[in-house]
Amino acid sequence: MSLFLEFHLIQNFAPSNLNRDDTGAPKDAIFGGQRRARISSQCIKRAIRQAASEYDLLPSENRGIRTKKLQSLLLERLSDRDLEEAKGKVAAALSAAGLKLKDDGKTEYLLFLGENEVTAFADLIQQHWDDLPVGGDKKSKKDSKAAMPAEITKQAKALLDGGKAVDVALFGRMLADLPAVNKEAACQVAHAISTHRVEREFDYFTAVDDRGDEDETGAGMIGQIEFNSATFYRYAVLDVNKLRKNLQDDRELALSSVAAFTEAIARAIPTGKQNSFAAHNPPEFIGVSLRHGSPLSLANAFERPVAPRAGKALTQQSVEHMGTYEEQLAAAYAAVDDQWLYLDLTGSWPQSKGDKASSLPELVQKVSHLVDRKLGE
Incomplete structure (x- = not known):
């Protein structure tokens, strides 16, 4: 039986430059014919691994390096x-x-x-x-x-x-000289993209020399930093059975790994330029769907970018768009026994769709119980 655990997050970041390209500018992409802010999947995976370590979500012997x-x-x-x-x-x-x-x-x-x-x-x-x-x-x-x-x-x-390293089991590895020890990833992580159109902005800054003489009126240093602010759609899918296999069929470790991953993906925030911007903004919405057929990304809910509206937050609109699109997609492709769990700070996700959690620990617990029950069937 196929068991795909999907994670759908809506997360708004204040002005920041969390993931830079080779010119120092925030990464972006064209999606739906419009420029979007982007955070690479590799950056997100590292942030997940760092969060698991920072919050001590897994024993040290079950981590990778x-x-x-x-x-x-x-x-x-x-x-x-x-x-x-x-x-x-x-x-x-x-x-x-x-x-x-x-x-x-x-x-x-x-x-x-x-x-x-x-x-x-x-x-x-x-x-x-x-x-x-x-x-x-x-x-x-x-x-x-x-x-x-x-x-x-x-x-x-x-x-x-x-x-039995959980992050190796999740994200896989390839050793070119030793193909026999390669690990196929149990988890796929998408590039995060903004749900709306984004333009780059520039911060022109100056720094004053604290020991400058009275006649030195100019700045001791000048420069500029590119940044943006965006509401992101983040998506990842975890093949539960593949994770268990990668962990040498250790059921208990697989269950604790699912719990750790659920918390880590919610707490994962890239560290790029954080000393300059301090964009520590957790997700406004975390939806976890258990799929029994095939994975269903909801990125195309934002092919037509969300437009700013007076009195309505982009995060709120993004959750609404995602909920509407999921109903359309599920009607055509989802299995009848697919299930949803969610944590929603926007109040925009349909309450009839899934089991609501009021906190991250509660969501983690609900996800663990759901997967435990499914593995026992």
Whole structure:
């Protein structure tokens, strides 16, 4: 049975520059023939991972880390060993798993590993310290393979199983040299787009030198920052069965992951230029739909952009447009047993559509109970 847990958020940000392009301007996109503000999916995923860590929503052993500095992480866990000898042992163990280190000690590309995978590598090195060849990264690939005991090679490759890291299970990973350990993402995250047309704005700023002389009347520094303010539609879909499979069929961990993700996606706010703008604005609406057929994004509710109206907030209008469009879409494509849960601060979502929560903790609890019941069927 297909179980897709969808998240539909309406979130208004005050003037800000949360996600910049290569020129420093807020990212945008043309949608429905109109320019919209945009926050990239990669930016949102990182904000979700940061929120999960900041609010301690998951045990540390069930988190992942994205880094090129795997050698340094392992050396920290091998601090009781001689440093130079440990470097050689680390290089040999990673080589056995198919991972290479460059001359600066970093991996060739960013690795997305679970904390348990890192710990398991350190344990493997400690256990087979005397059997691991020294300086494996300085030998040819052929020589390194010949010098490595076959049992260690087998164990090293088996360690890359995802380590029950929830963020790895959610967002997946691809290791070009080791396709066998790739993880297909259980969660897809859309680029957030504004529900209305947006124009870029410019902040011309000056800075005064606190120690300037009396005859220095000009600014010590001048510049400009681009920014915007927008009401965003955010969407993500989580394949519950895929998440459970990625977590090695650990049902309880899958349930706690759903709860953690529900809270993290609500609290996720990108950090770009926050010291300049402090746009800490939580969502006005969070809708969670459990789909039994196929996922249904509601982005096209805003193909025709919402227009400002006197006495009516853009967030309120956006929720209304989304509710109307969802009814039309659901009539044609939704399964009869699809369900909605929601938290609505605008008062614009149809009360007959789903089970209303009055707070984020209550919404998280309702989502957990719903998924728990469905997994038990």
